[in-house]
Amino acid sequence: MSWLDQHADVDCCDIVTTGRVSGKPHEIEIWFGVMDGAMYLISGNGPGADWYRNMLAHPEVTVKLAGDEHVGRARDVTDPDERRRCGDLMGAKYVWGGDPSIGLTYDAWCYDVPAIAIEI
Numbered sequence: 123m124s125w126l127d128q129h130a131d132v133d134c135c136d137i138v139t140t141g142r143v144s145g146k147p148h149e150i151e152i153w154f155g156v157m158d159g160a161m162y163l164i165s166g167n168g169p170g171a172d173w174y175r176n177m178l179a180h181p182e183v184t185v186k187l188a189g190d191e192h193v194g195r196a197r198d199v200t201d202p203d204e205r206r207r208c209g210d211l212m213g214a215k216y217v218w219g220g221d222p223s224i225g226l227t228y229d230a231w232c233y234d235v236p237a238i239a240i241e242i
Contacts, residue, residue, distance in 0.1 A: 126242060129188045130156035136186035137163070137240075141172075142179035148172065149186075155211040161185060161194065161240040162208045166226055169236050177238055185240060194242040209233040 129135075138149045150173050155162040165174040177183060177196040185192050199205050209232035220228040226235070 124159055125190065125192065126156045126159065126161055126187075132188060135161070137173065138184040138186070139173050139176035140180035140182070142176050148176060153212070153216055155208065155215055157207060157211050159241070161242065162199070162211060163238045163240070164208070164212055164231060165236040165238070166221060166231050167224060167235075171236075174236055174238065183240060185242060192242045194240040196238050196240045199237040199239050204239075205237055206233065208237045208239075 133153070134151050135154050136149055136151050138147050140146070141148050152163055152173070165171045167174075169175070178198060181196045183194050183196050185194050199208055213228070213232040218228060220226050220231060
């Protein structure tokens with residue numbers, strides 16, 4: 123069992139990205155899923171989210187989870203089948219009502235907005 127698999131049920135993790143403009147570290151707390159040895163994140167704010175754009179520009183990230191830190195490499199999830207499986211995974215782990223303040227439905231969060239895979 124991998125380090126990620128051991129902590130797949132933890133609610134949130136912290137991710138440290140490198141700012142695409144500033145070059146400075148930026149840390150966020152975020153929901154995640156674990157599938158096929160990788161960590162998956164969904165950008166509920168769409169492709170304009172800073173953390174998402176930072177990862178596309180600088181794919182090396184630090185994952186902080188369960189008192190440990192690991193360096194990983196992020197990649198955009200572009201394969202439709204992988205994106206669907208990511209949505210199924212995240213939808214099963216996190217059941218919520220969407221975010222009307224930004225026009226985000228639960229279904230759109232699961233399947234439509236961008237997702238990132240981090241391989242550690």
